[in-house]
Amino acid sequence: MPDPRPIYLDYNASAPIRPEAADAVARALRIGGNPSSVHAAGRAARAVMEQARAQVSSLAGMPSGSVVFLSGAAEANALAVFSAVAQGAKRLIIGATEHETTMESAKASGAVVEVLPVDGRGVADIAWLAERLGRWDAADGAPFVALMLANNETGVIQPVAEASALVRQHGGWLHVDAVQAAGKIAIDQRALGADTLSLSAHKLGGPQGVGTLVFANRARLVRQLHGGGQERSVRAGTENDPGIAGFGAAAEASLKAMASDQAAWRDAAAARLEDEAGVVVLGQGAARLDNTLCFAAEGFASELQVMQMDLAGVMVSAGSACSSGKVKASRVVEAMGRADLAPFALRVSGGWATIQDDWKAFADVWLKAYAQHRQRHAARQPAA
């Protein structure tokens, strides 16, 4: 009899809520009060928010005052892009495998977008960046470069510190989407040299609907939502106090529990898939997050894999979850020069509540589904 316990291996889409975060949300809901109100309830709500600000800033190794709370990483990436454009950036360099919210914000900003290419492993081409910045036209304003810390589909970790040395040298702005890296590898915003860095609560076990842009002193943010003076006048609207409280608690919990044996569990599963089905692991050879496995089995469509795994109680995804229920070929895999594999890519991602057996069960179920797929495929071949 199969194990009826559903296995969730789609943390990169959304992590299950950490108990500490759920408790913090519930406590903040009970306090109520608008953090901008001067009375007791307002002050209590503000205290919750400021505690969370300290917790979240710790995750980025930054002082508390560097954190602007927003509705999520979509808004954080947009705020970085639009702030730079508002200050005269006419040309943006966006990593080829950046998240859609960064890429689409850049395209919508009115500035010219240039794509920083990645190699076959998915690692940004720093030599390209050096060459490009070396012939920068001052008429384009200060260079703005967006390079994520770790990719959402492959887990590939980018050479952000190398990029930032170049960007600094040319007086530019480096934006680092650290959404997937947070809680999985240590983040030191100053060591990374990031002018702005985006984080999302729900990717690290906090609630959905809250994120932040952490900014260095030299970064000047330009408000995109207008009205009251909340968040140092950068972001109008009553603050999401319960969401922020949950974000803080999740950030603190994820800092405490960063090390795990996840990489070994993942690699054991990947080795079985490579040995028994000849899958191609994407991003192999590059530094990767411990929790993420992206692979392709040629001819076995992503959509089919996701559905078959789901029927068997294992939740994984094809690429990012941002396309509203649609499964489409991975843009990230295409950027790595493997457009041939893009329709077959599967993403498996663990997290704080994942156990070794989850990765084992995933490999079992996937190999069984793959065998069935091969049988169906063989049956459909015309008789000789």
Place this chain on the structure above:
Amino acid sequence: MPDPRPIYLDYNASAPIRPEAADAVARALRIGGNPSSVHAAGRAARAVMEQARAQVSSLAGMPSGSVVFLSGAAEANALAVFSAVAQGAKRLIIGATEHETTMESAKASGAVVEVLPVDGRGVADIAWLAERLGRWDAADGAPFVALMLANNETGVIQPVAEASALVRQHGGWLHVDAVQAAGKIAIDQRALGADTLSLSAHKLGGPQGVGTLVFANRARLVRQLHGGGQERSVRAGTENDPGIAGFGAAAEASLKAMASDQAAWRDAAAARLEDEAGVVVLGQGAARLDNTLCFAAEGFASELQVMQMDLAGVMVSAGSACSSGKVKASRVVEAMGRADLAPFALRVSGGWATIQDDWKAFADVWLKAYAQHRQRHAARQPAA
């Protein structure tokens, strides 16, 4: 011995969470999952969201597909304004007492802003609007008019249906900020003739950090946050599933329990303040929300009142809470031609958990504070 129970009469800043809403948030947090994921957890998260969409749309008397979930009313008001401007509106008519998020979005949009004046009661001047639209220059694009349903500071209800008849006649766009009206008076978006209508969860007992723009078929929204295809491609970013769930539960609960005796309790308190201290009730003579009392006692500064009330355990506010802990003179009261009273205005607002004794206690505490203020004032007069 004074009653130690704190009395919260600042619902217009943020309402305490309704138990139904807190439960819905907690349940959605336990489900987890990204509503855009195709697997079981994703589908469960999406089902939560779609149930809430039906609940929230009912509040506006609209079909479920008319609701776009956003991070709050600040974003909703901005989306309406920027959508109109993106479609060619070059001149915006904004009610004089609109919320700051609407007014400041309009100013930031690049379009010309004209202010629709209010009379001494705070009611929009419909004759002015008729005259202004009558000489509209087609080169300015279709007229965009923002008129809130009920004012956040005074509770004054605006003649929205009259305004919409005029706006319709001139092929324009009427945006209605219904944030404060929701859950207090019935809202029928079609009867109001609103092209877009904004709502906020936390003003009706839902969580902070979630709101909506409800749109009529004829309204075309233009996305302001770029990336994935969430919310019919109008708003990128993983949806705030727990917040949305809480919004839905609060909307449903507020629809069930709309009638109350709040107006009588409020009016009894107001009558005592008028009789014993000669306060001026702002918005008197106009239709007002049952829950809101805005008044001024000349010479007794708003800030001082708020602090003294707070020390006595009664939480009220001076104007809106949107200025990050700062108490400043009410722009709304100034627009009503009573700039002389603006530094002295106090807002008292009840809601779903308010009882008659809260209003009584408020009047007791306020009158005591006022008497002390008068004594201090008298003591400071030089001897004859």
